[in-house]
Amino acid sequence: MQGEIAELIEVGRRLHLRGWLPASSGNLSAKLGEGRVLITASGVHKGHLTCEDFVVVDWQGRQVEGSGKPSAETLLHLAVYRSLPQVGSVLHVHSVSSTLLSRLAQGDVKLENYELLKAFGIGTHEACVRVPVFENSQDMRELSQQVEQRLKQEQVYGFLLRSHGLYAWGRSVEEAYMRLEALEFLLECELRLALSLKYPHA
Amino acid sequence: MQGEIAELIEVGRRLHLRGWLPASSGNLSAKLGEGRVLITASGVHKGHLTCEDFVVVDWQGRQVEGSGKPSAETLLHLAVYRSLPQVGSVLHVHSVSSTLLSRLAQGDVKLENYELLKAFGIGTHEACVRVPVFENSQDMRELSQQVEQRLKQEQVYGFLLRSHGLYAWGRSVEEAYMRLEALEFLLECELRLALSLKYPHA
Amino acid sequence: MQGEIAELIEVGRRLHLRGWLPASSGNLSAKLGEGRVLITASGVHKGHLTCEDFVVVDWQGRQVEGSGKPSAETLLHLAVYRSLPQVGSVLHVHSVSSTLLSRLAQGDVKLENYELLKAFGIGTHEACVRVPVFENSQDMRELSQQVEQRLKQEQVYGFLLRSHGLYAWGRSVEEAYMRLEALEFLLECELRLALSLKYPHA
Amino acid sequence: MQGEIAELIEVGRRLHLRGWLPASSGNLSAKLGEGRVLITASGVHKGHLTCEDFVVVDWQGRQVEGSGKPSAETLLHLAVYRSLPQVGSVLHVHSVSSTLLSRLAQGDVKLENYELLKAFGIGTHEACVRVPVFENSQDMRELSQQVEQRLKQEQVYGFLLRSHGLYAWGRSVEEAYMRLEALEFLLECELRLALSLKYPHA
Numbered sequence: 001m002q003g004e005i006a007e008l009i010e011v012g013r014r015l016h017l018r019g020w021l022p023a024s025s026g027n028l029s030a031k032l033g034e035g036r037v038l039i040t041a042s043g044v045h046k047g048h049l050t051c052e053d054f055v056v057v058d059w060q061g062r063q064v065e066g067s068g069k070p071s072a073e074t075l076l077h078l079a080v081y082r083s084l085p086q087v088g089s090v091l092h093v094h095s096v097s098s099t100l101l102s103r104l105a106q107g108d109v110k111l112e113n114y115e116l117l118k119a120f121g122i123g124t125h126e127a128c129v130r131v132p133v134f135e136n137s138q139d140m141r142e143l144s145q146q147v148e149q150r151l152k153q154e155q156v157y158g159f160l161l162r163s164h165g166l167y168a169w170g171r172s173v174e175e176a177y178m179r180l181e182a183l184e185f186l187l188e189c190e191l192r193l194a195l196s197l198k199y200p201h202a
Numbered sequence: 203m204q205g206e207i208a209e210l211i212e213v214g215r216r217l218h219l220r221g222w223l224p225a226s227s228g229n230l231s232a233k234l235g236e237g238r239v240l241i242t243a244s245g246v247h248k249g250h251l252t253c254e255d256f257v258v259v260d261w262q263g264r265q266v267e268g269s270g271k272p273s274a275e276t277l278l279h280l281a282v283y284r285s286l287p288q289v290g291s292v293l294h295v296h297s298v299s300s301t302l303l304s305r306l307a308q309g310d311v312k313l314e315n316y317e318l319l320k321a322f323g324i325g326t327h328e329a330c331v332r333v334p335v336f337e338n339s340q341d342m343r344e345l346s347q348q349v350e351q352r353l354k355q356e357q358v359y360g361f362l363l364r365s366h367g368l369y370a371w372g373r374s375v376e377e378a379y380m381r382l383e384a385l386e387f388l389l390e391c392e393l394r395l396a397l398s399l400k401y402p403h404a
Numbered sequence: 405m406q407g408e409i410a411e412l413i414e415v416g417r418r419l420h421l422r423g424w425l426p427a428s429s430g431n432l433s434a435k436l437g438e439g440r441v442l443i444t445a446s447g448v449h450k451g452h453l454t455c456e457d458f459v460v461v462d463w464q465g466r467q468v469e470g471s472g473k474p475s476a477e478t479l480l481h482l483a484v485y486r487s488l489p490q491v492g493s494v495l496h497v498h499s500v501s502s503t504l505l506s507r508l509a510q511g512d513v514k515l516e517n518y519e520l521l522k523a524f525g526i527g528t529h530e531a532c533v534r535v536p537v538f539e540n541s542q543d544m545r546e547l548s549q550q551v552e553q554r555l556k557q558e559q560v561y562g563f564l565l566r567s568h569g570l571y572a573w574g575r576s577v578e579e580a581y582m583r584l585e586a587l588e589f590l591l592e593c594e595l596r597l598a599l600s601l602k603y604p605h606a
Numbered sequence: 607m608q609g610e611i612a613e614l615i616e617v618g619r620r621l622h623l624r625g626w627l628p629a630s631s632g633n634l635s636a637k638l639g640e641g642r643v644l645i646t647a648s649g650v651h652k653g654h655l656t657c658e659d660f661v662v663v664d665w666q667g668r669q670v671e672g673s674g675k676p677s678a679e680t681l682l683h684l685a686v687y688r689s690l691p692q693v694g695s696v697l698h699v700h701s702v703s704s705t706l707l708s709r710l711a712q713g714d715v716k717l718e719n720y721e722l723l724k725a726f727g728i729g730t731h732e733a734c735v736r737v738p739v740f741e742n743s744q745d746m747r748e749l750s751q752q753v754e755q756r757l758k759q760e761q762v763y764g765f766l767l768r769s770h771g772l773y774a775w776g777r778s779v780e781e782a783y784m785r786l787e788a789l790e791f792l793l794e795c796e797l798r799l800a801l802s803l804k805y806p807h808a
Binding site: 022161164194 | 218220315316317318321325326327380381382384386387390391394395397398399
């Protein structure tokens with residue numbers, strides 16, 4: 001577990017430097033063995049994490065270790081782990097791009113023909129990746145069911161919550177970090193086009 | 203007092219890296235015991251602070267320690283401490299977002315339906331937080347009275363001075379830093395919408 | 405070879421801090437003696453490189469050293485080295501500017517009258533530098549032939565691949581880094597004008 | 607002289623982190639005693655300076671120390687020192703803001719009613735600071751005469767060269783750095799307004 005904690009602390013530091021973890025927003029998790037998940041505690045700043053800022057929950061979201069309070073969004077992390085058994089880490093950030101684009105988008109955000117789509121293991125740039133936008137809600141149980149349903153139904157690499165932020169994941173913390181960077185890059189591209197009235201685009 | 207100085211030096215360093223403390227702008231303070239307030243001296247760069255760059259003032263703004271000159275805006279810090287007894291730290295920055303949005307805004311800036319509103323301890327994103335915009339003035343006594351009046355009247359998490367910048371606060375330096383980050387994030391969102399003619403917004 | 409590896413690791417770190425190497429995108433190379441080229445391996449993050457993340461290929465792109473897989477875009481690097489014998493290093497990045505501007509551009513991107521054009525060894529700012537935009541393709545053999553043809557035909561300082569990114573080069577790693585910075589700066593200028601509808605420009 | 611070199615190295619590092627010194631652009635100088643000026647050599651990267659990257663010139667621009675070549679823009683630095691005897695340091699940067707705004711501006715750039723104008727020692731924000739825009743030229747002798755004439759005629763805190771960049775200064779390296787930060791901040795504000803068609807402004 002110490003390895004996963006160290007990796008998440010470093011990833012939190014990097015993501016905060018980009019401005020994607022303002023205040024105590026966001027949460028970072030990694031799957032441990034035996035149906036347990038390591039996740040950042042609620043209310044702490046994710047850019048300046050220490051070992052005490054993590055808790056461990058079981059598959060149902062019940063706290064099994066740590067003195068902090070698990071994030072209310074723990075259920076969304078678990079929804080991803082449940083839907084996609086190969087996933088080993090889930091990262092959630094609040095960036096200006098993901099917040100604004102999710103506010104402006106009608107339906108899914110479509111990422112088309114970008115070379116960087118190959119970061120998701122797709123062999124060609126001539127592809128369209130859809131990033132679902134779920135309505136934001138404080139009912140985490142219902143929201144996590146919606147997410148689980150969509151993720152089991154089709155290939156999804158990340159999703160947006162409206163006016164809230166982005167979820168991304170990967171087999172390892174490192175892969176989740178890389179895919180998050182790729183999604184943020186593409187959302188920033190789309191946002192700049194959207195704000196300049198050149199949207200969907202030329 | 204050494205603890206508060208160390209915290210404010212570190213917060214100044216971080217805020218300057220974000221571009222929010224250009225030249226010698228901004229000022230950072232923390233409430234000490236016995237009706238005294240620690241505040242950065244006038245004219246120094248807040249991104250590269252040393253222990254000598256602080257002064258201590260009493261509840262009326264009279265200097266009681268330190269060789270520098272207290273900021274002219276000390277009265278605004280005191281207005282916040284007087285209005286909100288639980289506040290332990292006040293941070294004032296000059297960011298492009300707060301400067302421009304305060305120039306464009308007519309009336310209060312309204313922050314609506316953002317998940318990040320929960321950073322202010324609000325339990326839902328379905329809220330509207332109003333950020334007052336006061337006309338900039340060099341008459342600090344009058345300006346601080348206006349601020350005090352508004353802060354006693356309703357729940358305010360920060361305010362803008364027109365063409366000038368943002369004030370935010372919290373019970374501790376850490377909480378003030380987190381709330382400032384949250385406000386800056388939301389103001390940057392609103393500014394990008396405002397500049398793209400998609401304001402108030404879709 | 406250790407010197408070139410150290411230089412490329414440092415350049416990768418710097419370029420990633422600028423946001424120009426998201427996920428595992430981009431690739432960095434340096435020409436070694438005896439017709440061999442050092443290049444970053446496929447799939448690794450170029451902002452956090454280690455010595456193991458490099459391979460050596462010969463003039464035809466055949467791997468002669470290293471356990472990683474050479475990037476599919478190795479052929480594009482070789483096309484530059486073949487066309488311009490004085491080139492000692494080629495850098496390829498994915499920035500928001502190069503990605504979006506290459507999407508919006510019709511024909512070459514023209515950089516006119518900027519003082520920074522002197523970074524390319526041009527004695528005056530009253531010049532027009534054309535940055536070719538090639539259609540993105542996964543057929544690297546054909547694409548590298550197009551690049552080679554254009555580079556032999558006229559003076560080119562860098563090129564764009566549509567929706568993909570920028571290639572730049574120099575006699576040394578240091579010169580390639582400086583020319584890349586210059587091109588990125590100018591592309592960011594052009595993009596901001598383009599997105600504001602002030603394009604080509606006032 | 608070692609003190610001034612150390613200060614300019616540190617300032618160069620900071621300004622490059624902001625993206626204001628791309629490639630080998632910009633130049634940094636400090637006045638020494640006895641009519642001599644320390645200035646960065648031509649062609650070196652100003653973000654990663656070493657002691658060898660400086661030369662010393664006399665009041666006429668003749669090199670008296672150092673193995674590098676003095677910048678062609680040395681004459682512009684000398685024009686500022688000649689016009690304003692109290693100036694101890696001149697800094698020149700190429701930022702996206704100064705480059706683009708100088709391209710869009712017709713006549714002087716006017717900075718009005720910003721609180722940050724107080725960074726120039728002005729006692730009120732109800733002021734208008736004019737930043738002259740000179741046509742870019744490679745004839746440094748003529749350009750430096752134009753600059754000298756304007757600086758002797760009225761109070762100027764910095765100037766723009768069209769499509770080129772910004773010059774700022776102060777009594778010390780530290781003051782020059784602070785005033786440069788203030789000008790860049792205000793130019794970025796004006797540029798964002800200008801690009802959104804909200805210029806001069808609401």
